[in-house]
Amino acid sequence: xxxxxxxxxxxxxxxxxxxxxxxxxxxxxxxxxxxxxxxxxxxxxxxxxxxxxxxxxxxxxxxxxxxxxxxxxxxxxxxxxxxxxxxxxxxxxxxxxxxxxxxxxxxxxxxxxxxxxxxxxxxxxxxxxxxxxxxxxxxxxxxxxxxxxxxxxxxxxxxxxxxxxxxxxxxxxxxxxxxxxxxxxxxxxxx
Ligand SMILES: [Fe+2]
Numbered sequence: 599x600x601x602x603x604x605x606x607x608x609x610x611x612x613x614x615x616x617x618x619x620x621x622x623x624x625x626x627x628x629x630x631x632x633x634x635x636x637x638x639x640x641x642x643x644x645x646x647x648x649x650x651x652x653x654x655x656x657x658x659x660x661x662x663x664x665x666x667x668x669x670x671x672x673x674x675x676x677x678x679x680x681x682x683x684x685x686x687x688x689x690x691x692x693x694x695x696x697x698x699x700x701x702x703x704x705x706x707x708x709x710x711x712x713x714x715x716x717x718x719x720x721x722x723x724x725x726x727x728x729x730x731x732x733x734x735x736x737x738x739x740x741x742x743x744x745x746x747x748x749x750x751x752x753x754x755x756x757x758x759x760x761x762x763x764x765x766x767x768x769x770x771x772x773x774x775x776x777x778x779x780x781x782x783x784x785x786x787x788x789x
Pocket of ligand 1: 697
């Protein structure tokens with residue numbers, strides 16, 4: 599984090615984003631989720647345990663960031679990198695979250711790979727948007743969001759959201775999403 603001059607005021611700075619490889623070469627934070635962090639999220643819990651034990655607990659996704667103050671007025675940003683793979687027939691995905699401050703949106707600009715952004719509201723609305731290099735997904739306020747990698751490459755995105763947004767994972771842990779995305783017989787299936 600940059601030097602804080604007074605409350606909420608920091609010095610300007612710049613960060614290199616490697617657009618070609620969809621990464622941030624010099625992040626100050628790297629948040630990782632391995633297969634063992636994803637217990638309870640996939641339909642096939644047994645396949646996940648096999649991946650953890652026999653598959654050497656592979657990296658599922660990582661978030662690269664240089665954080666700014668988590669305060670109104672700031673824009674938090676990151677690079678999200680979701681690995682390709684499957685748990686049984688279900689495609690690798692992120693945990694998914696609501697924002698703690700529900701009135702906050704998020705932008706995902708996909709830099710590489712292919713997949714979907716799955717979104718839901720607490721009221722039961724459901725949506726998916728395609729993710730592919732150059733496509734931007736707008737996640738409106740109140741929508742929980744999770745990305746799913748349907749391809750063979752890393753699904754990478756540049757994300758921006760209000761500094762005060764925060765993350766609420768607990769509700770998704772309890773509710774899940776209305777549909778899951780599988781690869782069955784070489785075809786992508788949502789059910
Ligand atoms: Fe978010």
